[in-house]
Each structure stands twice: as C-alpha cells, then as structure tokens.
Amino acid sequence: MSALTKARARRPVGRPRQTERRRREIVDAYLGCVARKGLAASTMSATARAMRLDRSTLHHYFRTREELTRAAVERVIARYREPADAALAAAPEGERLEALLDHLFGPGFDDAELSRVLLEFSMAARTDPEALRELKRIYETLEGTALAELERRFPDADPATRRRVALAIVQLGEGAATFRELGFGRDRDRAARAAADDLLAQLAH
Numbered sequence: 124m125s126a127l128t129k130a131r132a133r134r135p136v137g138r139p140r141q142t143e144r145r146r147r148e149i150v151d152a153y154l155g156c157v158a159r160k161g162l163a164a165s166t167m168s169a170t171a172r173a174m175r176l177d178r179s180t181l182h183h184y185f186r187t188r189e190e191l192t193r194a195a196v197e198r199v200i201a202r203y204r205e206p207a208d209a210a211l212a213a214a215p216e217g218e219r220l221e222a223l224l225d226h227l228f229g230p231g232f233d234d235a236e237l238s239r240v241l242l243e244f245s246m247a248a249r250t251d252p253e254a255l256r257e258l259k260r261i262y263e264t265l266e267g268t269a270l271a272e273l274e275r276r277f278p279d280a281d282p283a284t285r286r287r288v289a290l291a292i293v294q295l296g297e298g299a300a301t302f303r304e305l306g307f308g309r310d311r312d313r314a315a316r317a318a319a320d321d322l323l324a325q326l327a328h
Contacts, residue, residue: 142184145184146184146185146194147198148174149170149174149181149184149185149191150191150194150195150198151198152170152173152174153165153170153173153191153192153195154195154198154199154236154237154240155173155236156169156170156173157195157239157240157243158235158236158239158240158243159239161243162243162244162246162247162254163247166188167181167182167185167187167188167191170191189253192257193257195240196257196260196261199237199240199241199261200260200261200264202234202237203237203261203264203265204264204265204268206226206231206232207223207226207227207265207268208268210222210223210225210226210231211223211268211272219272219275219276220272220273220275220276220323223268223269223272224292224316224319224320227269227292227293227295227296227299227319228295228296228299228312228315228316228319229312230303232296232299232300233300233303233304235304238300238301238304241258241261244257244258244261245258262293262297265293266289266290266293269289269290269292269293270285270286270289273285273288273289273326276326277326277327280326284325284326285326288322288323288325288326291319291322292319292322292323295315295316295318295319296315296319298311298315299311299312299315299316
C-alpha cells in the first residue's frame with residue numbers, strides 16, 4: 124500500500140461531506156501559508172493559527188505535515204486541471220486544442236498564489252527528493268492534458284514528436300504566465316503562442 128493510499132485510509136470518521144469540506148479548508152489555509160511564508164515556515168502550528176484552530180483539532184484531520192503536504196499537492200493538481208478541463212469541455216469538438224492554447228496563453232492560466240506555491244516547491248526540490256517528486260507530479264498532470272489533446276488532433280503524428288511538442292507547449296505557457304506575473308507586456312504572450320503554433324505545424328505535416 125502506498126503512502127498516499129495509507130493517508131487516505133486514515134481519514135477521520137464522521138460526516139463525509141463535512142469532513143471533506145473541513146479538510147479542504149485546511150489544505151487551502153496551508154497553501155496560503157506556503158504562498159505567504161514559504162514552505163519551510165508552513166508548519167502544522169502555522170496552519171492551525173491561520174485557521175484559528177488548536178493543533179489537536181488540526182491533527183484530527185491530518186496527523187502529520189507530510190500527510191497535509193500530500194493533500195495540498197492533490198489540491199494544486201486540481202487547481203491546475205479544473206480550469207483547463209472547463210475550457211476543453213466548453214469547446215466544440217474541433218476546437219478543443221485551440222481552447223487549451225487560449226487557456227495556457229491567456230489570463231485564465233494566472234493564479235498568483237499557485238505560482239508562489241510552485242516556486243516554493245521548486246526551491247525545496249533542489250535538496251528535498253520528496254518535494255521534487257511532488258513537483259514533477261504537478262507539472263506532469265498538465266503535460267498529460269496537452270498530450271491527450273495532441274493525440275486527439277494528430278493521431279497519425281510520430282509519438283515521440285507529439286510528446287516533445289506537448290512538453291514544449293506547456294513550458295511556453297508556464298513561461299508566459301511568469302512574465303505576466305512580473306508585469307511584462309502581452310507581446311510575450313503573443314510570442315509564446317506563435318511559437319506554440321509553429322510547433323503544432325510540425326505535427327500537421
């Protein structure tokens with residue numbers, strides 16, 4: 124049984140909806156602490172103070188900081204996926220890929236708190252193997268979404284090329300979002316989107 128499966132199995136017994144709602148509130152408070160204070164300073168005590176809870180109540184929902192961090196990673200993945208999935212669901216069948224690109228290279232991809240959380244994980248990943256594994260999971264989720272849409276649009280393209288294009292497009296989207304957060308003009312977005320279109324042209328031939 125994996126550590127994540129064990130963590131799920133230890134969830135407190137009670138009213139399921141109320142328990143899940145409270146867990147989500149705690150996870151969001153923890154992510155807020157990470158964004159404001161940094162990963163190292165976001166202890167169980169800091170999260171409890173942010174929630175105005177005592178530590179014993181917090182430990183009722185998450186027994187360890189590691190368990191809380193794993194739940195936070197799942198929440199980050201959801202915050203990555205949900206807007207992209209919504210954009211895809213709203214698009215006509217033949218325009219799903221364009222909808223995903225509009226999302227990746229537009230303001231809908233911006234989430235200041237999420238960007239700071241990812242930065243904290245990136246810094247920790249330099250010395251913490253667990254942080255590195257979780258960071259990879261976060262990015263691989265969006266890469267998987269992009270790859271699935273490329274497979275849908277270009278089923279006959281070379282699989283290795285298709286994967287390289289998917290990875291590159293997500294990196295371009297992340298870079299464009301970083302430049303927007305730093306206050307650069309929209310010309311960076313247009314340049315990144317044009318580069319993504321050039322990559323897609325490789326798959327069309």
